Amino acid sequence: MAPWGKRLAGVRGVLLDISGVLYDSGAGGGTAIAGSVEAVARLKRSRLKVRFCTNESQKSRAELVGQLQRLGFDISEQEVTAPAPAACQILKERGLRPYLLIHDGVRSEFDQIDTSNPNCVVIADAGESFSYQNMNNAFQVLMELEKPVLISLGKGRYYKETSGLMLDVGPYMKALEYACGIKAEVVGKPSPEFFKSALQAIGVEAHQAVMIGDDIVGDVGGAQRCGMRALQVRTGKFRAAQHVLQGTCSGPGAHTCSSPKTLPEARSPGAGRGITQEGQSPPVVLAAPCSGNWALLWTAPCESSSRDSTADRRRPRACSCGAVVSLGCLDSAPALTFTAGTTWASPQVRSGAQAVLGHLFPVPSSRTPFQTTVHSPGPSF
């Protein structure tokens, strides 16, 4: 595998996710993730352009930036791309008057918006404000409309707070989609427009940028689909796999990255070997497949291939290339499950990107399902 220097060739700008990468939100202003304050400072001292690209929709940019500054981060409101302002732009352009299903903390971002006689619903990470009553109000507004419009600030499934994992806006967006038989428009990651506006703000092209995030779908998947490179960190909502497989690998080696601070110092594994282990938790692996696109491989709980709950979740299926395949998806990416003792060449993945498997270590847990996913970018994704 090419050394990091080569893999990051041409990078001029870095997009940074905030929650789960820089800090974990929670009581008392949240907690900075170890080393992140320093990492941001180093990035800013370098010649790289930096932009904060967040889906935070429970608080205003002012409040968020205030919190981060208090934790020691070098950040200002002008450097942040957030979904509420983007949504306001869309509302104004289309003459939409929203019922706001939001947390009071972000209401100030909508001060310029006419909310009388609503003809659409805007849903954000409302947290505690996701009461049945408020959900029902939004539902009733949508059902009354001839052309129901539901705008969702992001569609994340959950995020990490210091107290644990918390339901994000995505599940509630799905609830309203299901109830009304409609599809929401997503403003924020992983929508391409959102990434483009962040890139525009720092005057950097997609192929010259790297996104760092904890959300494999929203941050990494979305960024890669725009033509950026992306790095998955194992902090925040990233869930370490609890079940690992022994296997050997051939093909290019791969590397793990446990947090932003190791990015510039990443080691490159020996040629032909596999995943570098860091600590107990199974690795997040970046591998560069043949076309120059990135294939991201990591392990997370869930053995289930199909979404059929009645199927035996532990039963893998064989794929035509000989690899054992489990089809559980993350945003339609095929997933691969590796059984113990399997040897393979590069399994075919969707667009042909090559995946690399390495040595993974078992941590027995009968209750936690397990899934290994290969996530590859590219137009067919």
Added chain:
Amino acid sequence: MAACRALKAVLVDLSGTLHIEDAAVPGAQEALKRFVTNTTKESKQDLLERLRKLEFDISEDEIFTSLTAARSLLERKQVRPMLLVDDRALPDFKGIQTSDPNAVVMGLAPEHFHYQILNQAFRLLLDGAPLIAIHKARYYKRKDGLALGPGPFVTALEYATDTKATVVGKPEKTFFLEALRGTGCEPEEAVMIGDDCRDDVGGAQDVGMLGILVKTGKYRASDEEKINPPPYLTCESFPHAVDHILQHLL
């Protein structure tokens, strides 16, 4: 078609078939084998009270509700549920351990579906707990208009955890199979009588039972054309259905 089937069990829908709100369908107090309903709010006791007031001769263990289906499933899986059900439904889960839950049961309980509780359920599910849904109705009719049913919230948790719920209410197969479990009959030996073409008749036939659609309750003209295969029989009301059964299927 089924004249040669040995009929051993009859499942009868409650609301709309035997009674409509608090009035009995004329002539319905006749012989029955079993009652089947999707109600998730009332416990069996409550249902029994209501039916007895209408002079139905029914015993408690002859009523099978979607709550009963959920209970059966919990007992078979041997799990301890976090119950997101209406308070009035709790008696049906009496005796089932709920401390240190490792399963989640979602019924029609709007007052329960607040952020805190859903988040708790979500964390259990992420740890591998199974999600059991009484049914996935999108919404229902309240005095003040339409109101979100349990379906959207089940969908929310399914999406959050990338899993699928086991739905136990009609028209799911689980429901009918669980209902028949106590009778010791195979689906082929049973007939379902109901007013909801899709949920009662369609669901029952999907599992191998015969379905009889009655034109009372929520029945609307041409409902029988909405499922494929069509109902084994469409008739005026429950007593007519019983007549048919007694004449042709025994």
